[in-house]
Amino acid sequence: MRTQNATAYRFLTPYLLIFAVFWIWPIISSFLISFQATRTVPWRFAPAFNWGRLIGDPAFYNALKNTLLILVIQVPVMIALAIVMAVLLNSPLLKARGLYRFAFFAPVVVGEVAYSAVFRLMFSLDFGIVNKLLNSIGLPKVDWFSNVTPAMALIMIAVTWRWAGYNAIIILAGLQSIPEDVYEAATLDRVSKVKQFFHITLPLLKPVIVFCAVLSIIGTMQLFTEPFLITERGGPGGGTETLGLLLYRQGFRSLNFGYASAVAYTMAGLAIAITLVQLWLMREPK
Amino acid sequence: MAAVTLTNVVKRFGNFEVVHGANIDIADGEFVVFVGPSGCGKSTLLRMVAGLEDISGGDIAIGGKVVNDVEPADRGIAMVFQSYALYPHMTVEQNLSFGLRMNGNPRADTERRVKRAAEILRIDELMQRRPKQLSGGQRQRVAIGRAIVREPQVFLFDEPLSNLDAELRVQMRVEISRLHKELGVTMIYVTHDQTEAMTLADRIVVLKAGNVEQIGAPLDLYDDPANRFVAGFIGSPKMNFLSAKVVDTSNSAAIIELVNHGGARLSKPLRDAFPAIGAEIVLGVRPEHFFEAGEGDCDIPIKADVAEHLGSVSYVYANAGPEELIVEREASRQRAGGDHFTVSIKAERSLLFDKSGARIR
Numbered sequence: 001m002r003t004q005n006a007t008a009y010r011f012l013t014p015y016l017l018i019f020a021v022f023w024i025w026p027i028i029s030s031f032l033i034s035f036q037a038t039r040t041v042p043w044r045f046a047p048a049f050n051w052g053r054l055i056g057d058p059a060f061y062n063a064l065k066n067t068l069l070i071l072v073i074q075v076p077v078m079i080a081l082a083i084v085m086a087v088l089l090n091s092p093l094l095k096a097r098g099l100y101r102f103a104f105f106a107p108v109v110v111g112e113v114a115y116s117a118v119f120r121l122m123f124s125l126d127f128g129i130v131n132k133l134l135n136s137i138g139l140p141k142v143d144w145f146s147n148v149t150p151a152m153a154l155i156m157i158a159v160t161w162r163w164a165g166y167n168a169i170i171i172l173a174g175l176q177s178i179p180e181d182v183y184e185a186a187t188l189d190r191v192s193k194v195k196q197f198f199h200i201t202l203p204l205l206k207p208v209i210v211f212c213a214v215l216s217i218i219g220t221m222q223l224f225t226e227p228f229l230i231t232e233r234g235g236p237g238g239g240t241e242t243l244g245l246l247l248y249r250q251g252f253r254s255l256n257f258g259y260a261s262a263v264a265y266t267m268a269g270l271a272i273a274i275t276l277v278q279l280w281l282m283r284e285p286k
Numbered sequence: 287m288a289a290v291t292l293t294n295v296v297k298r299f300g301n302f303e304v305v306h307g308a309n310i311d312i313a314d315g316e317f318v319v320f321v322g323p324s325g326c327g328k329s330t331l332l333r334m335v336a337g338l339e340d341i342s343g344g345d346i347a348i349g350g351k352v353v354n355d356v357e358p359a360d361r362g363i364a365m366v367f368q369s370y371a372l373y374p375h376m377t378v379e380q381n382l383s384f385g386l387r388m389n390g391n392p393r394a395d396t397e398r399r400v401k402r403a404a405e406i407l408r409i410d411e412l413m414q415r416r417p418k419q420l421s422g423g424q425r426q427r428v429a430i431g432r433a434i435v436r437e438p439q440v441f442l443f444d445e446p447l448s449n450l451d452a453e454l455r456v457q458m459r460v461e462i463s464r465l466h467k468e469l470g471v472t473m474i475y476v477t478h479d480q481t482e483a484m485t486l487a488d489r490i491v492v493l494k495a496g497n498v499e500q501i502g503a504p505l506d507l508y509d510d511p512a513n514r515f516v517a518g519f520i521g522s523p524k525m526n527f528l529s530a531k532v533v534d535t536s537n538s539a540a541i542i543e544l545v546n547h548g549g550a551r552l553s554k555p556l557r558d559a560f561p562a563i564g565a566e567i568v569l570g571v572r573p574e575h576f577f578e579a580g581e582g583d584c585d586i587p588i589k590a591d592v593a594e595h596l597g598s599v600s601y602v603y604a605n606a607g608p609e610e611l612i613v614e615r616e617a618s619r620q621r622a623g624g625d626h627f628t629v630s631i632k633a634e635r636s637l638l639f640d641k642s643g644a645r646i647r
Contacts (some may be wrong), residue, residue: 179369188338190357191384
């Protein structure tokens with residue numbers, strides 16, 4: 001190794017050590033742990049113990065179903081909403097653009113516990129503003145926390161509120177990178193604004209949209225905060241329990257590290273698989 | 287095909303006026319080039335003809351019809367952009383046909399137009415490629431092709447060759463000239479490159495700071511510029527300007543003294559105006575209009591700083607007092623930096639300008 005490189009690596013050593021101890025080792029270790037029975041002392045190697053349980057565990061399937069349901073409904077809705085918000089933010093007619101941009105981005109920087117508490121208040125059965133609004137337009141109150149469907153809807157609304165603006169800002173950056181003269185050329189070609197959006201803007205935004213979708217898929221696969229804090233640990237009766245919550249419950253409530261590791265690897269594997277399918281579907285034609 | 291007429295066209299951005307009442311008549315089928323330095327308003331003028339910029343004052347007529355409030359797509363124009371403005375996600379064929387397809391043009395007609403454009407521009411083999419798989423010259427051809435398929439009355443070119451390398455620029459220049467002959471439609475072409483203007487135009491419009499300085503055929507502008515700006519802008523290398531003073535006048539000429547050249551004197555015949563004795567004026571001499579010592583009406587000694595040998599000609603850059611002169615010589619290895627030699631100016635191959643830059647004839 002040349003002296004120059006050796007010097008560089010010596011400077012990198014502190015970081016690489018920390019990275020190895022706190023990133024690489026846990027990744028390897030948890031993979032190994034997933035093949036061990038961890039509720040006996042000492043732990044023993046039992047490859048089928050956790051993975052076998054996973055295949056037959058109704059709690060796992062419930063969490064998987066909930067996670068995928070949120071993924072399939074919430075992610076597309078949020079991305080669509082983010083695109084609309086980005087287009088509106090990009091409009092030359094908009095005044096005080098900076099203010100709106102900040103407002104849309106703000107939910108991401110609000111503390112998770114604070115935002116969850118506010119959502120619980122807003123959706124409270126008797127005192128929440130949402131039910132009051134529903135009542136005021138003649139609709140019945142909804143018990144957001146006691147029924148599975150409204151509880152799932154609440155999780156999706158909350159996640160969308162928190163992340164749509166963030167995605168909109170990323171998409172806005174993509175929008176602003178589309179050269180103006182492409183639209184001018186289309187205007188000279190008598191292509192309407194709506195057709196310009198569907199035939200020029202959307203296709204040119206595809207890489208950015210895929211990026212947002214991949215980030216959102218990974219985020220949703222790990223979804224934890226909202227079902228933990230808003231619907232109180234995946235309530236009602238596990239109706240909003242996600243894989244992230246199942247992992248937490250197994251790993252840190254029941255201290256079943258082996259099974260929690262198997263769940264974690266399943267989550268990661270699913271996220272990678274869905275992302276690959278997504279990338280394949282959205283690939284550039286040759 | 288259509289004529290284009292600009293009458294007192296004004297453009298303001300807020301309170302800032304960038305085009306101050308332009309009057310330009312472009313005949314049907316004519317190739318007119320708007321030329322001028324950056325910020326002179328040439329692109330703004332073109333974009334106003336296209337309808338991409340609103341007009342703050344005056345009228346623009348295409349084919350005899352005022353189009354101030356007509357949508358860009360309804361003006362019968364097609365535009366080629368500096369950056370090509372191709373749709374990056376579409377193939378060449380889709381790029382060419384996009385506008386027609388979006389407007390429900392019959393498929394057979396769209397195919398015919400695309401095929402014709404591809405044949406004219408010799409891009410048939412590129413039809414399934416995407417813009418990023420094309421070279422700069424090929425992209426430019428596709429951009430022109432997209433204009434051709436519209437079958438417009440007027441073509442607008444906004445600095446279309448400025449992103450190409452020198453060799454390709456020459457090649458595309460010839461192509462555009464050929465295209466004009468083949469299609470016979472009106473073309474308006476914007477450039478800051480006076481060589482493009484000289485080689486392409488039937489007529490050139492020289493612009494400076496939002497004003498039309500002169501309109502005319504390329505060689506008319508070269509031989510008979512209206513003012514010092516046009517004289518300096520048209521021609522490469524540019525015209526030399528020598529400070530002078532009127533020392534005497536007769537009824538048909540002015541005797542001038544070149545103040546930075548040891549009091550060398552020249553009798554310059556004049557037709558219209560006679561500047562006062564003592565007036566400070568400027569003598570313009572093109573690099574190729576310096577003659578060998580004794581061949582002209584006034585000899586001036588100079589010292590060469592640098593000599594550029596281009597093969598067919600050589601340019602000698604010389605400092606004569608505070609003035610830098612560029613002298614064109616026939617290809618020669620004789621001249622080199624540091625040489626002292628004498629050149630001669632002929633009165634009839636020089637131009638006079640007053641202090642404000644206006645021509646004295």
